Amino acid sequence: MRRERVAERPDWRARVEALGFDFHTIDGAAYWREDVCYRFGAYEIDTLEDATAELHSLCLEAVDRIVRDGRCAELGLDDTAARLVERSWHAREPALYGRMDLVWDGSAAPQLLEYNADTPTALFEAAVVQWHWLQDTRAQADQFNSIHEKLIERWKQVSTNKQIHFAACYEQAEDRATCEYLRDTATQAGIANVALDIADVGWSGADFVDLDNRVIGTLFKLYPWEWMLDEPFAAHIPKVDLHWIEPAWKMLLSNKSILALLWEFFPGHPNLLPAAQRRGELSGIFVRKPRHGREGEGVIVLGPGIDEPPATAPQVYQQFRELPRFDERHALIGSWVIGHEPAGIGMREDVDRITRNTSCFVPHYFVE
Numbered sequence: 001m002r003r004e005r006v007a008e009r010p011d012w013r014a015r016v017e018a019l020g021f022d023f024h025t026i027d028g029a030a031y032w033r034e035d036v037c038y039r040f041g042a043y044e045i046d047t048l049e050d051a052t053a054e055l056h057s058l059c060l061e062a063v064d065r066i067v068r069d070g071r072c073a074e075l076g077l078d079d080t081a082a083r084l085v086e087r088s089w090h091a092r093e094p095a096l097y098g099r100m101d102l103v104w105d106g107s108a109a110p111q112l113l114e115y116n117a118d119t120p121t122a123l124f125e126a127a128v129v130q131w132h133w134l135q136d137t138r139a140q141a142d143q144f145n146s147i148h149e150k151l152i153e154r155w156k157q158v159s160t161n162k163q164i165h166f167a168a169c170y171e172q173a174e175d176r177a178t179c180e181y182l183r184d185t186a187t188q189a190g191i192a193n194v195a196l197d198i199a200d201v202g203w204s205g206a207d208f209v210d211l212d213n214r215v216i217g218t219l220f221k222l223y224p225w226e227w228m229l230d231e232p233f234a235a236h237i238p239k240v241d242l243h244w245i246e247p248a249w250k251m252l253l254s255n256k257s258i259l260a261l262l263w264e265f266f267p268g269h270p271n272l273l274p275a276a277q278r279r280g281e282l283s284g285i286f287v288r289k290p291r292h293g294r295e296g297e298g299v300i301v302l303g304p305g306i307d308e309p310p311a312t313a314p315q316v317y318q319q320f321r322e323l324p325r326f327d328e329r330h331a332l333i334g335s336w337v338i339g340h341e342p343a344g345i346g347m348r349e350d351v352d353r354i355t356r357n358t359s360c361f362v363p364h365y366f367v368e
Contacts, residue, residue: 001106003326105324118254126346
């Protein structure tokens with residue numbers, strides 16, 4: 001695993017914009033970078049793939065234990081949310097995708113920082129944009145990236161209706177790109193679909209409907225479950241026979257409290273970091289994360305002699321493991337799961353030790 005400085009494609013902006021990637025630059029700063037890339041060996045990719053599969057298996061077992069033992073309240077879920085989770089899990093409602101954020105420097109074992117299991121983004125960049133970069137610059141090499149093909153096949157297994165509605169906050173460029181890309185993969189899977197803003201999902205008195213008063217039978221929502229359950233229409237959710245993507249049981253995995261329960265269930269597992277719901281259960285240097293924080297929001301590093309600032313929301317504590325640094329940039333691996341299979345990675349990097357929504361996306365390749 002190493003970071004390489006490489007030549008940019010002279011017309012890279014036009015090329016990525018032709019793909020629909022119009023947020024390659026954010027507030028004048030680069031989000032997509034191709035003047036550098038990450039190189040892996042094939043054996044390193046095998047290690048990442050195996051770790052992702054193992055972690056996903058642990059997560060599914062953790063969900064089963066939580067539901068079986070009635071422990072949803074430990075993740076802050078109220079009775080309504082817990083019932084939705086339990087009903088969803090018992091029905092084995094299928095999931096589409098998720099992204100695990102892993103810390104790894106090419107040695108020891110990759111370890112889980114968190115599982116973005118409900119509304120993960122940076123998908124289009126990982127599935128499409130970096131693949132085209134590979135074809136243009138080093139077609140003789142390979143890339144850990146079967147995301148696109150696996151998504152198309154997964155839609156055929158997930159879809160229970162002839163039509164899927166896709167809802168997101170369309171004024172957000174990254175959310176729009178993610179949702180539109182997923183719509184395209186559904187279309188390639190032969191599934192009709194309709195796009196609408198999450199604010200345009202309506203209630204008819206008996207069903208959720210779109211702006212044309214069509215009943216929504218399957219809804220892909222790039223909108224977190226915890227936000228949905230705070231909406232005025234949330235009281236209707238348990239009443240309708242609606243197929244949700246992602247399913248309600250993903251509330252457990254997208255909740256950072258799952259990190260503490262994973263460590264309780266599988267203590268000492270090499271792919272996990274020690275984690276707890278209370279600071280006093282960890283020693284040394286550790287990280288405090290909001291239970292529902294995203295893109296590094298609210299994440300702080302604490303340790304001996306460091307006063308902990310007050311928190312306005314429930315927090316989770318995880319042993320600190322420094323992201324590997326290359327040329328003074330901290331590198332994070334986002335490992336994608338489609339259905340229940342590892343499908344590829346995307347690299348993010350930042351001068352700061354916390355990865356945020358402005359952290360750069362950098363392509364990768366591997367060689368035998």
